[in-house]
Amino acid sequence: MTTPAPLVEVRDLRKHFPLGGGLFRRGSGVVRAVEGVTFNIRPGETLGLVGESGCGKSTLGRLILRLIEPTSGDVRFEGRSLYELGARELRAMRRAMQIVFQDPYGSLNPRMRVAQIVGEGLVIHGMGTRAEREQRVRELLTLVGLPADAGDRYPHEFSGGQRQRIGIARALAVEPRFIVADEAVSALDVSIQAQILNLLQDLKRRLGLTMLFISHDLRVVEHLSDRVAIMYLGRIVEIGPREQVYGDPRHPYTRALLSAVPVPDPRRQVDRVAVTGDIPSPVAPPTGCAFHPRCPHAMQVCHQVVPPLERGRSGRAVACHVFPADLPADT
């Protein structure tokens, strides 16, 4: 079996934000938002990236698009390092990579008509004649299920779900091959969320899109993803095919996350994996495994040594001293 070359390769990516002085009593230090992340995304695949607030998932998404510069590490798109590109080459590359944000209110210019918003990328990248661009915008609006006259109106005239459709049409305009969706359905009501999830699923199939789908919502990620990565305090703690991560989670944090999700079945006895305490600050992460203070299985080694993310035979990788990807029982 040959696997196709990855579309996106992330290699030992790090981002440390310096803490500003003055306001903070100690005046210095860094937030270790992303702390050595490595993974691939294959063409046509959707990788779900899950984690709680402050785990670094949004920072990681922006690093992968080079919207922010990393402290160290590399991102390769179709084999080429994004960080070695000059400004002109980077702009050309940007056509291939787009982002959809959570907040459909804050990310659309309120003074621009929808047709201008959706068509802006086409102008920037010099794609087509004016007539061709207008035609393309109409096609895009239809593609994402907006009414034909939507282009002449302003963002505030639309509901939250419709604004998210505008954001998706804008991202698709320049015919990207890769999309980062950052909490793209999190602000939407459940009935509207279902419409947008189905739209993303359709677009993925029709256009062969590759996607990094970032969300804190495990239910939504399971629905859309082929593979899933679980992030905790700047690191990936488990990554693998959806069925494995959801059906047989290995890392104690993955298990805690999954068991914390409320299930809409009132007869089911709530049986939670106990984790207690808050998520530690990424300014002063715990030594060893960052999850050890909350982990019910922590051993001495977990306090001292950061567990490496080790790949098992089935393709899943886990960063845990106690529960490796390949359990002894598997052999």
Next chain:
Amino acid sequence: MALLEVQDLRMTFPLEGGGEVAAVDRISFTLDRGRVLGLVGESGCGKSMTALCLLRLVPPPGRIAGGRILLDGRDLLALPEREMRRVRGAQVAMIFQEPMTALNPVLTVGSQVAEAVALHQPVSGRQAWERAVALLGEVGIPDAVHRAHDYPHQLSGGMRQRVMIAMAISCEPALLVADEPTTALDVTIQAEILMLLRRLRERRGMALLLITHDLGVVAEQADDVAIMYAGRIVERAPVVDLFEQPLHPYTQALLRSMPVLGRHTDRLETIPGQVPSLRDLPSGCAFRDRCPQAIDACAAAVPPLETRPGDRQVACIRA
């Protein structure tokens, strides 16, 4: 007698250029002592406004335009504001989605809880502080003696919500109104807060009106569920019946449109269209434009909330 009985409650906002819209339109429900009623619906359905009505905290120019809110048989809408202030906190308390906006940023959390204690109880300042520390411990704040001196910004979102809960339960209210209490929290923290609410409720025999958009949270916490759509209750039932045999087409569609953990499907069912604007509701049943079972008669009149066998109610001529 029910602890809380809401009858034909109506809350309106004036429109520019005259007229008004009803954000809450003649809703009725009851809640017994020690029980949990989940009030569920999408944005703008009126669930949060219903909560604010119960405490008479409707933001102007909105106003309560009719109905009765009986707490222990006493109509809260008939009380002078002075007496209503005594009810708030002492008999009915409320917690919100974002505790940061409800806490005072320049006071320590201990002093804010102590203030809540002293508001309704004849205690000295020292007693109020000691009680506050005990309450902070009861809601699971570790090292409460020291953390009581922290300011809200020094605490995490989950800890701030615990402080809100400590304030809310400080005077042992018979009814706690919780408006999306865990929506802003991470899933592991949400699980802890829900567990805390359950423990406090069981220990204190407190009733809970739990307002949420999350059907999973409702399934775990509620005894009864009321579903709201466009300002009205469209269905109410015991929690198991609602999930296993929803009667209203909106409830059915809502349950089918959410992704469920461990039940991977290729496509979710969707509800076509969107929630109508309150200014521009269709005649008759407000859901009929989006309803797969709608018939011509649905446009004729607003379907009343009718009682059905098994202690449940539904507002649909097709159900």
